Amino acid sequence: MTSSSSPLRVVFLDRSTIPPNTRLKSLPFSNKFEVFESTKPEEVRERVCDADIVITNKVKLSADVIAHAKRLKLVAIAATGADNVDMNACDAMGISVCNVRNYAVHTVPEHTFALIFALRRSLTAYRSAVQAGRWKASGQFCFFDYPIKDLTGSTLGIVGDGALGKATAEIGGALGLKVLFSSFKGRNDMGMLYTPFDRVLEESDIITLHCPLNDQTRDLIGDAEFARMKRRPILINTARGGLVNEAALVRALKDGSISGAGFDVATEEPLPEANPLNEILDHPAFILTPHVAWASEEAIQALADQLMENIGAYVAGQPRNVLNAPRTTGW
CATH class of the missing domain: 3.40.50.720 (NAD(P)-binding Rossmann-like Domain)
Incomplete structure (x- = not known):
């Protein structure tokens, strides 16, 4: 009172x-x-x-x-x-x-997996191809222009172990993925429940970010980190713009260091014309949604x-x- x-x-x-x-x-x-x-x-x-x-x-x-x-x-x-x-x-x-x-404990993980499914099965690429007449031109019942991969048996690396990271892990486990929770970057002393950050980069087929943006996490992933991604994973960011260096992301997608990327955030929103993400908006393995993962x-x-x-x-x-x-x- x-x-x-x-x-x-x-x-x-x-x-x-x-x-x-x-x-x-x-x-x-x-x-x-x-x-x-x-x-x-x-x-x-x-x-x-x-x-x-x-x-x-x-x-x-x-x-x-x-x-x-x-x-x-x-x-x-x-x-x-x-x-x-x-x-x-x-x-x-x-x-x-x-x-x-904790208000977004369902909506953000669900959006995360919507992006994961869309990229692993090339849904948007196939939709665009059908719209462009590719199916009719193929002359048969299907065509195989873009990769399609199952989730079951893949490794999901999660950066951030809060409510959203844990809810994402629960969905991943139910879908048959092996889940790795990343330790803080540069830390190898966080116990058996955590996998060192560099190992998560090297061993994951999918990497998803659920951590805050601060001085320790800004540009968490850049050129050096993309170079460590041996399994050419897809990278998902429904957390904050600035966690991933956007110019480095463009380079990684173009040179094949990663197989795809699904982002719901950018360093500046709405996306300005000068943002490097504009270069890949029409890339078949890139999806950008307008910061709506939270918005059910x-x-x-x-x-x-x-x-x-x-x-x-x-x-x-x-x-x-x-x-x-x-x-x-x-x-």
């Missing part, structure tokens, strides 16, 4: 990143809720300067913006990743940051519910899902 009778100002900077049919629960305290469908970088500072609580999905909160938000007590992220918020600046200002967790209707509603519940809990003095040192009370 707030200690003041005046309503708290809650600002949602990018409501359009959540579909309009997704319901936002009412907040259980007196508030002035201001919603912006989107916020440009030059508009952020003005919109948060007198806010008590800021909700953001992808809008960046820089150190400069945070320094001028004198009333700000809580940043509620409408996502799991927090790389768009300057955590050090929040710590310095005594601002708590909370996120949404069920998952988005669960995200929205948890988002508003996080804010209510914080103001009630029972903070949860806090990423930095939480305040012990709300107001």
Whole structure:
């Protein structure tokens, strides 16, 4: 409960990143809720300067913006990743940051395997070929222009052992894949449950990323790592743009170091014209989806519910899902 009778100002900077049919629960305290469908970088500072609580999905909160938000007590992220918020600046200002967790435990692994199935069986390549008249031109009941491989018996390397990585492993095991959980890059002392990162690169037929983007994971996979992929795997990234060096990915796909790639993320979104991924958008073994792995209707509603519940809990003095040192009370 707030200690003041005046309503708290809650600002949602990018409501359009959540579909309009997704319901936002009412907040259980007196508030002035201001919603912006989107916020440009030059508009952020003005919109948060007198806010008590800021909700953001992808809008960046820089150190400069945070320094001028004198009333700000809580940043509620409408996502799991927090790389768009300057955590050090929040710590310095005594601002708590909370996120949404485990809402995508079904939708992201399912999207991951949709990409895996599509690439291992060349579904999009065959669909495009049929549309172009190749089937009719073949003169027979089928044609074999693109590779088709079973999943059963293959090795699935998973980088990231959180809820999403574990859910992906469960599906993989049910499909008859051998599952390897990667240790942190450069670490060989994490125990028997983990396989050294370099061995995962060398032994996997499929590699899928489910780790956060931070200083340790940025460019986790580049030219040197692609060179170690002896089995020419397919590479899946439904986690964060920046985990894979995109120019190196283009080179690896073109020179055959990997058999295919399925990405749902890019370093900059939407994809700018200068991004090297544009060079392979029409490659038969490359699939790029527009950051929608998280976006099943069920998952988005669960995200929205948890988002508003996080804010209510914080103001009630029972903070949860806090990423930095939480305040012990709300107001």
